[in-house]
Amino acid sequence: MSKATTDDAGTLSRTVLCVDKSDRIDAVSEAIDDEETLTAVEATSVEAATEVIAEEPVICVITAYDLVDGSGMDVINTVREHAPQVPSVLFTDLPPNEIDTASFEETMVEYLNRDLPDAHDRLGFVTNDIIEHSAQVGFLRPDDEEKRLATLSEYDIEELPIEESFERLTDLIASHFDVGVAFVGLIEEDEENFLACHGGDFDSLTREDTICTHSMLQDNVMVVxxxxxxxxxxxxxxxxxxxxxxxxxxxMTxxxxxxxGQVCAIDFEERHYDAEERAELQDFAEMAMEILDLRQSLRSARNKGAKQ
Incomplete structure (x- = not known):
C-alpha cells in the first residue's frame, strides 16, 4: 500500500492516483513521479481505482475519461463519495463541452487537454497547483449547512442537564475500545465543541483542525x-x-x-477497527443523540407546562 512518506531529505511524498488505459498509464504516472514531492500509484479501470480510493490515503486523483469499464466521471464520483476533499484532474482529449460538468458538483475538478503538445509536462504542475489550492480552501461544508446549523441551534445545550450523562458515556466508550480518549462533540459553524471528553483536556477545535469535519461528511463510521x-x-x-x-x-444524526455532532474514539497509537467495532461506535453515537433528544423533550415539556 502506498502511503505518504519522506525521502532522504525529509521531503513529504504525496501519493497521487493515476487512472488510465493500460497503454497510456505509464506516461501519466511518469509525469507525476518526475515531480519531487509526488508519488504515483496506478489503476487501469474504474474498479481498480475504486479499490485504491477506498484503501489508499491519496492526495489527488488524475483520471482519463474513457476507461475499459466506465468513465472518468465514475472515478470522480467515487472520490466524492469516499473523500470529497480530494481534488481530481480530468486528463482527456474530450472537449469540455462534451463533458457533463454538472456531475462535478462539489468535487474540485481541474480539466487538462491531453492533446496539448506539452500536456504531460504540464500535468505535474497542474496537479501540484490543485493540491495546494485544495489545502487552502479551509474546510468542506455539507451542501445543506444552513439547515444543519438550524437543527443544531434547536438544542439549547447550556440549558440541558447532559454533562454527567455524557461523561459516563465517554468513560464507557474509552473502556470498551481500550483507547486513550473518547469524546462527544457538536460541530458548530466554525469549531467543534466537546460536551464531554474522557482522557484529554479538549474543549474545542476549529473545523479546519478537527478530523470530524471530514467524518461528518461520511455515511458510515470513519476510521483513520x-x-x-x-x-x-x-x-x-x-x-x-x-x-x-x-x-x-x-x-450523531x-x-x-x-x-x-460526532462520537469519537482516538488513541495515541495506530488502531484498527473491524466491522463489529465500527457498528458499536455508531451505536454509541445513536445513544448520545437519544440522550440529547430526551433531555430536549423534557425541557420542552417543562417550558410548555410553565406557560399554562
Whole structure:
C-alpha cells in the first residue's frame, strides 16, 4: 500500500492516483513521479481505482475519461463519495463541452487537454497547483449547512442537564475500545465543541483542525488508523501537538437527518477497527443523540407546562 512518506531529505511524498488505459498509464504516472514531492500509484479501470480510493490515503486523483469499464466521471464520483476533499484532474482529449460538468458538483475538478503538445509536462504542475489550492480552501461544508446549523441551534445545550450523562458515556466508550480518549462533540459553524471528553483536556477545535469535519461528511463510521500516513491530516500541527495517532468517528444524526455532532474514539497509537467495532461506535453515537433528544423533550415539556 502506498502511503505518504519522506525521502532522504525529509521531503513529504504525496501519493497521487493515476487512472488510465493500460497503454497510456505509464506516461501519466511518469509525469507525476518526475515531480519531487509526488508519488504515483496506478489503476487501469474504474474498479481498480475504486479499490485504491477506498484503501489508499491519496492526495489527488488524475483520471482519463474513457476507461475499459466506465468513465472518468465514475472515478470522480467515487472520490466524492469516499473523500470529497480530494481534488481530481480530468486528463482527456474530450472537449469540455462534451463533458457533463454538472456531475462535478462539489468535487474540485481541474480539466487538462491531453492533446496539448506539452500536456504531460504540464500535468505535474497542474496537479501540484490543485493540491495546494485544495489545502487552502479551509474546510468542506455539507451542501445543506444552513439547515444543519438550524437543527443544531434547536438544542439549547447550556440549558440541558447532559454533562454527567455524557461523561459516563465517554468513560464507557474509552473502556470498551481500550483507547486513550473518547469524546462527544457538536460541530458548530466554525469549531467543534466537546460536551464531554474522557482522557484529554479538549474543549474545542476549529473545523479546519478537527478530523470530524471530514467524518461528518461520511455515511458510515470513519476510521483513520494512522494520521501520519493520511495525506489529509499528516500536516495538521494541532493534531500532532495533541499526540493523536488514530481516529474513529461516528455521526450523531438528528431526527430530521442532519448530522450535528460526532462520537469519537482516538488513541495515541495506530488502531484498527473491524466491522463489529465500527457498528458499536455508531451505536454509541445513536445513544448520545437519544440522550440529547430526551433531555430536549423534557425541557420542552417543562417550558410548555410553565406557560399554562
Amino acid at each position: 488508523e494512522n494520521i501520519a500516513t493520511d495525506s489529509r491530516f499528516s500536516k495538521n500541527e494541532q493534531l500532532e501537538n495533541l499526540g493523536i495517532v488514530s481516529y474513529a468517528g461516528a455521526n 438528528a431526527p430530521d437527518g442532519q448530522v450535528i
